[in-house]
Amino acid sequence: MEDLKLIGVWYSPFVCRVKCALQLKGVKYEYIEDDLSNKSDLLLQCNPIHKKVPVLVHGGKPIVESLIILEYIDETWPDKYPILPKDPYERSKGRFWTKFMEDKELIFWSLVQATEETKEEKINEIMGILKTIEEHGLGDKKFFGGDDIGFVDLAFGTFVRWFKGVEELKVIKIFETCTRLHAWFERFNEVPVVKENLPSVDELVAHYKPQYLMKYG
Ligand SMILES: N[C@@H](CCC(=O)N[C@@H](CS)C(=O)NCC(=O)O)C(=O)O
Incomplete structure (x- = not known):
């Protein structure tokens, strides 16, 4: 499995976008449910500016903002299901x-x-x-x-x-x-x-x- 983690909360639409995109690409990842009333050190370290989920952590590098994460996923695994149009x-x-x-x-x-x-x-x-x-x-x-x-x-x-x-x-x-x-x-x-x-x-x-x-x- 790739070194890929998704930090989220189950009730976030932004997180669910990312979950869907990863599944469409058939990419395996570890899901980490955070607690927004007591944010984890991992979340604060990975998203020190907005302190929000989702955060995708790929090979130790954090990517934030759900739509930017979708583009990152599409560019990183380009051969599987296209998320953005090719044109x-x-x-x-x-x-x-x-x-x-x-x-x-x-x-x-x-x-x-x-x-x-x-x-x-x-x-x-x-x-x-x-x-x-x-x-x-x-x-x-x-x-x-x-x-x-x-x-x-x-x-x-x-x-x-x-x-x-x-x-x-x-x-x-x-x-x-x-x-x-x-x-x-x-x-x-x-x-x-x-x-x-x-x-x-x-x-x-x-x-x-x-x-x-x-x-x-
Ligand atoms: N524009 C961001 C929005 C993310 C966002 O608002 N996440 C909420 C959960 S639904 C959050 O983490 N809130 C924590 C906070 O505001 O402290 C995205 O698309 O990823």
Whole structure:
């Protein structure tokens, strides 16, 4: 086995992206579950700047930031399952959409704090972003990457699984109304690697609900 370790927590979408990518490549690694309320020395040494998971440690060298880790994995094991498209133009489009999603991420999570008065405005804003991704990013493709899942699917699919948890907590349904994205998400959920590496919405809600209730009642 390669000297490859992944430091993570099971309930992180960012960590799950990396788990999926490693499995798609068929690369064996040691998984180390950290405790974010009492971070390990290993995590602090490997990611002294952000102190966040995931960290991939390859031959003793740490790589941080989930999307950068996905690119590293793709470049290090290029002969197996391609995660980013081979074509530079297609690759640039993949990078554009993941950046677009990262830039909008906080708008989605801010729904957690929305009150009855601010909720509708937030929902409309999120709907607008989803429609943009649906129309210009996914279009009529099966997956963002084409016929199989790739970079954007891993980034957005993990994100949506967690957002479904937010929808449960707020007792709303936004995502379902975007029919093409919804159908894509159903397909994404059926991919074996996704089934094996992502926690269910129920598990996520059970994990986050106590913190949510404590903060927002
Ligand atoms: N942009 C980072 C985000 C990583 C991140 O936010 N990880 C969270 C867990 S979901 C974390 O480690 N939080 C610890 C902290 O904020 O102290 C990535 O893509 O890897």
